[in-house]
Amino acid sequence: MSDNQLDNLAQLSDILLVLDKERMKIEAVKSLHQNGQMETVSPTKKNQNQFMRIDKHGDFLSNFFSNFYNQLKNPSNFSFFKVPAPIAxxxxxEIQNHYKSPSTESEKNIDEYEIKTDSLEHTNSKNKDNMETEKTEYRFDSEQIDWETMNNLGLSKERLEKLNQLDPLLKGYKTNQLIPVSINFGSAILRTDVRLSLQQTDDSKIVPALHGIRKEPNLNYEFFGHRFTDEDKKNLLDTRNMGRVVNLINSKTGETIPSIISIDRLTNELIALKTEYIKIPDEIKGVKLNEKQKQTLKEGKPLKIEGMTSTKGKEFSSYVQYNADKRYVEFLFDKSLDSKQSQKEAFEAPKMFRNKELSKEQYNDFKEGKTVYIDGLVDKKGQPYQGYITFNKESGKTKFSFPNQLKETAQPSEAHKTQVAVNSKGKTNESTKHLQKELKPKQQSPKNKEDKKAVEKVSKSVKSKRHKM
Structure with missing residues (x-):
């Protein structure tokens, strides 16, 4: 296709951009698979020829996009934008920058390109097949909201609708993004970012609750009667999930409530969720869960699932865990979890190192984390070499050191020390100082009969001289 034809095609088509609400990342839609998984690419010039193009003059919403949206797996996880191809x-x-740093001005600039999916979501609500288990019924009515207070915060109904945040509020959830608000105290004005939720007062008014950003979660004080252990704190700071069920106490009624606890990723606020509200899906990314796996997730614990299929059709494995704030099972790609799991599930030491099989004695020391001498290794040029290996039980990795690189912290056996001292450093002791040949692995004294006799003869001569003196 010629450059002119490409230019004409661009002028007549639009590009579909998508915002992944979980990662808050903008990408361009490439295709939709039959299983409902969407394939995307980074919106760069390099990938421009892979962007899905849409007829600029077609009946977009009622035809193509409605079918696309209804076939999409996890549609509520995404927001879509239709932009002209030449400026995609x-x-x-611009859209990505807005979600990194929201402002009223940037909101207006991107609003005209956003595709409103409220009606499509309502039609498709019965067919949702995703990890989120949010209730479809509404907890609040928009007419009950104290809009006067909302407007004083700069939160009009129209603005919340444009941000796609009114719907989750009415369902009883917090906004899934930070929203700038302005509070006028008369003598001072406070401007800050908050997550927003709705609460019902004793006189049945529906008022906004502002969840401000904390520098760090407060884990040093009791939380509804629960005092965090050191392990609780570590889990919360590592994965933002505590990892177990605890009994919390309702301060008003004294009721004991089995709950899980997570940290709000946007505000660092502690969030509790009753275990009765935890709903675990039957399947995650193509892998059906058995009852034992479901029970692990219901108890708030992390679970490793292998053989899942990504949106791009690639197989992957990951830990998953139920998050009290998000109210669904989330993926955990944090390396700290792998490190933690490796301590509980110690890695098995390999019996081979660089095609050299370890002896039984070597392996027993090696798997215990001791430094072991190994020879008979061959480099890429076919040259033999030797050195020391140490196994890290926490990381599952093997460290190799040449004799002259061995750190003081590594402690090889005495036999290995003698061999290196004699062969590599030219040192001797009474049994080796008259030896002309190199010692073999773990050898501390000469084993050849002739060598032994030579050493013994010299040794007797030395002793005789000492007696005469």
Whole structure:
């Protein structure tokens, strides 16, 4: 296709951009698979020819996009934008910047490109097949909300609808993003970012609750009667989930409530969720869960699932865990969890190192984390070499050191020390100082009969001289 034809195609088509609400990342839609998984690419010039193009003059919402949206797996996890092809890359950057640093001005600039999916979500609500288990019924009515207070915060109904945040509020959830608010105290004005939720007062008014950003979660004081252990704190700081069920106490009624606890990723606020509200899906990314796996997740514990299929059709494995704040099973790609799990599930030491099999004695020392001498290794040029190996039981990795690189912290056996001292450093002791040949692995004294006799003869001569003196 010629450059002119490409330019004409661009002028007549739009590009579909998508915001992944979980990662808050903008990408361009490439295709939709039959299983409902969407394939995306980074909105760069390099990937421009892979962007899905849409007829600029077609009946977009009622035809193509409605079918696309209804076939999509996990549609509520995404927001979509339809932008002209010639400015798609520029607009993708602009939209991404807005979600990194929201402002009223940038909100207006991107609003005209966003596709409103409220009606489509309502039609498709019965067919949702995702990890989120949010209730579809509404907890509040928009007419009950104290809009006067909302407006004083700069939160009009129209603005919340444009941000796609009114619907989750009415369902009883917090906004899934930080929203700038302005509070006028008369003599001072406070401008800050908050997550927003709705609460019902004793006189049945529906008022906004502002969840401000904390520098760090407060884990040093009791939380509804629960005092955090050191392990609780570590789990919360590592994965934002405590990892177990605890009994919390309702301060008003004294009721004991089995709950799980997580940290709000946007505000660092501690969030509790009753275990009765935990709903575990039957399947996650193509892998059906058995009852034991479901029970692990219901108890708030992390679970490793292998053989899942990504949106791009690639197989992957990951830990998953139920998050009290998000109210669904989330993926945990944090390396700290792998490190923690490796301590509980110690890695098995390999019996081979660089095609050299370890002896039984070597392996027993090696798997215990001791430094072991190994020879008979061959480099890429076919040259033999030797050195020391140490196994890290926490990481499952083997460290290799040449004799002259061995750190003081590594403690090889005495036999290995003698061999290196004699062969590599030219040192001797009474049994080796008259030896002309190199010692073999673990050898501390000469084993050849002739060598032994030579050493013994010299040794007797030395002793005789000492007696005469």
């Amino acid at each position: 890359i520029e607009k993708a950057k």
